[in-house]
Amino acid sequence: MQLLDREMPRERGQRRIAARWFCIPIGFFLIVLAVPSFLFFRQHAMIYHPRPYDSRYRVKLPANGVEINYTEPAGECSAFYIPSREVLPKRLWIAFCGNGSLALDWLANILVNYPVNGDAFLLVDYPGYGKNAGYATIDSTRASTDAALRVLEEWLHMPEKRLTVCTIGHSLGAAVALDFAARHRVERVVAIAPFTTLREEAARVVGRQLARLLRENYDNRENLARIASHNLKTRIAIFHGTADGDIPVEMSRELAHEFPFVEFFAIDGAVHVSVLDAGQSDLPLFIRRQCGIFGWNDPSCGFAAMKPGCHCSNGRRQFPQTDYFFHSGSDGWRGYSSSFDGDDRSEFRTFYNLRREFMIESARERAREMAAFGVVVVASAWPVIYMVITVVKLLSKGRP
Numbered sequence: 493m494q495l496l497d498r499e500m501p502r503e504r505g506q507r508r509i510a511a512r513w514f515c516i517p518i519g520f521f522l523i524v525l526a527v528p529s530f531l532f533f534r535q536h537a538m539i540y541h542p543r544p545y546d547s548r549y550r551v552k553l554p555a556n557g558v559e560i561n562y563t564e565p566a567g568e569c570s571a572f573y574i575p576s577r578e579v580l581p582k583r584l585w586i587a588f589c590g591n592g593s594l595a596l597d598w599l600a601n602i603l604v605n606y607p608v609n610g611d612a613f614l615l616v617d618y619p620g621y622g623k624n625a626g627y628a629t630i631d632s633t634r635a636s637t638d639a640a641l642r643v644l645e646e647w648l649h650m651p652e653k654r655l656t657v658c659t660i661g662h663s664l665g666a667a668v669a670l671d672f673a674a675r676h677r678v679e680r681v682v683a684i685a686p687f688t689t690l691r692e693e694a695a696r697v698v699g700r701q702l703a704r705l706l707r708e709n710y711d712n713r714e715n716l717a718r719i720a721s722h723n724l725k726t727r728i729a730i731f732h733g734t735a736d737g738d739i740p741v742e743m744s745r746e747l748a749h750e751f752p753f754v755e756f757f758a759i760d761g762a763v764h765v766s767v768l769d770a771g772q773s774d775l776p777l778f779i780r781r782q783c784g785i786f787g788w789n790d791p792s793c794g795f796a797a798m799k800p801g802c803h804c805s806n807g808r809r810q811f812p813q814t815d816y817f818f819h820s821g822s823d824g825w826r827g828y829s830s831s832f833d834g835d836d837r838s839e840f841r842t843f844y845n846l847r848r849e850f851m852i853e854s855a856r857e858r859a860r861e862m863a864a865f866g867v868v869v870v871a872s873a874w875p876v877i878y879m880v881i882t883v884v885k886l887l888s889k890g891r892p
Contacts, residue, residue: 540628541592542620552596567625571640574613582610588665601768667710674718681728729755733762
């Protein structure tokens with residue numbers, strides 16, 4: 493009996509030691525898992541920085557500016573159209589801002605001295621930015637941009653194949669501009685401060701191994717290769733500040749080296765944001781002189797000199813309701829055909845039951861996220877499993 497009483501404290505001590513050994517790998521596992529889990533689930537917030545417009549956003553629009561309202565499956569969206577001097581534009585520039593900017597911010601930099609010419613601009617916000625509902629991803633940005641362009645085509649009574657479309661983008665917007673050009677017939681692209689790939693840019697911040705967790709990757713190399721193979725007449729110019737600390741200018745030089753048809757221009761002393769500032773950077777004038785991308789006239793031309801016409805109704809600038817608009821209470825967009833859809837309606841557009849497609853795509857995205865997270869957990873758990881098995885074997889032998 494006395495011997496049994498002596499062995500009981502010894503067994504309790506062994507259990508305490510075993511419990512401590514068990515807690516060590518568990519704690520190590522949680523620490524190892526915490527960092528990649530945080531980066532995996534918070535990566536969207538690290539890439540996109542959406543913000544809304546304040547109540548005075550309309551003041552930023554010029555007198556001839558038009559707000560385009562349309563609806564995606566995720567909700568209401570808006571874009572902004574700055575018409576040309578004529579009713580039908582010579583060129584339509586689709587502008588994509590950086591990840592922390594809004595579409596109307598273009599009016600405070602590149603478009604400050606927008607002159608009298610035949611160019612028009614479609615300023616696009618990403619889903620979740622400005623007045624747009626939704627969640628910014630590569631697919632949702634594509635869908636939102638295409639929808640805004642379709643509404644504009646309907647208003648202008650011109651199909652995309654008759655429009656001379658160009659794109660311009662800054663930072664993340666440069667990647668979106670190249671992605672758009674890879675999917676559409678585009679005449680010119682201006683990419684300002686682009687990266688090579690989003691994954692390589694992320695690797696600069698968090699390291700190459702953690703950058704592999706990136707779910708979505710804008711790949712400018714791939715898009716440039718697609719443009720080169722499908723749109724041989726597309727002119728592409730890259731502008732990058734030499735003092736850019738966010739996205740190094742070497743990335744733009746690398747793109748220009750790999751794709752000789754790309755024109756590269758270094759802006760001396762400009763950083764990531766000031767490269768756009770007309771007051772601190774010579775970029776607008778540099779663009780005009782070096783490659784005539786916009787075909788601008790006298791640099792002294794200001795906003796007041798621009799008085800292009802636009803469609804009006806009863807003295808008010810309104811965007812007409814079309815079949816592209818989603819009406820509340822319906823279950824999806826209606827398909828329709830128009831005079832430029834082809835005699836055989838081969839280009840008939842159908843938008844039936846988009847909400848169901850949106851939910852299916854969302855479920856697929858969640859499944860991909862959970863699959864990637866499962867791989868991370870399994871890869872991190874094997875040393876813990878090994879330690880647990882070792883501790884169990886020791887306990888079964890009666891030794892700590």
